[in-house]
Amino acid sequence: MQMKMTKLEERAIKLLLKYEDSGMLQSELWHKLGVTSREGSRIAIKLEKKGIVKRVKEFANDRWTRRLVPLIKQLSIAPIKGAPCPSCAYESVCGLERSVSPCTCVRLEEWVLGQDTGTGPSG
Numbered sequence: 001m002q003m004k005m006t007k008l009e010e011r012a013i014k015l016l017l018k019y020e021d022s023g024m025l026q027s028e029l030w031h032k033l034g035v036t037s038r039e040g041s042r043i044a045i046k047l048e049k050k051g052i053v054k055r056v057k058e059f060a061n062d063r064w065t066r067r068l069v070p071l072i073k074q075l076s077i078a079p080i081k082g083a084p085c086p087s088c089a090y091e092s093v094c095g096l097e098r099s100v101s102p103c104t105c106v107r108l109e110e111w112v113l114g115q116d117t118g119t120g121p122s123g
């Protein structure tokens, strides 16, 4: 499902994703976005309702505030880097129950077998 977001919400998410492990104090985010605390609070509440951040109560700089912790992660294309499909001449006709099947594709099999997942036994 596609979520409708304002430009400000998108900027807030991009900034928050840079701190995806620790989150950031909401006042820091307002400062970086150049918005008032009232406007910023509205954005944070919207993002929380959408399940994008959680607002955690925290005592910082001599007062209670909220830390915004992202509940989403940045995607990395690293796991599929080098896959043969994007440059394959048969890509448009390939699929399960189609004229060309990935189940019998030698190029795909060779690429998968050549991947180092780092999860298998060593030695």
Ligand code: SF4
Residues within 6 Å of the ligand: 084, 085, 086, 088, 089, 090, 091, 094, 095, 100, 101, 102, 105, 106, 107, 108
């Ligand atoms: S699975 Fe094989 S045939 Fe299908 S798009 Fe990928 S490389 Fe091409």
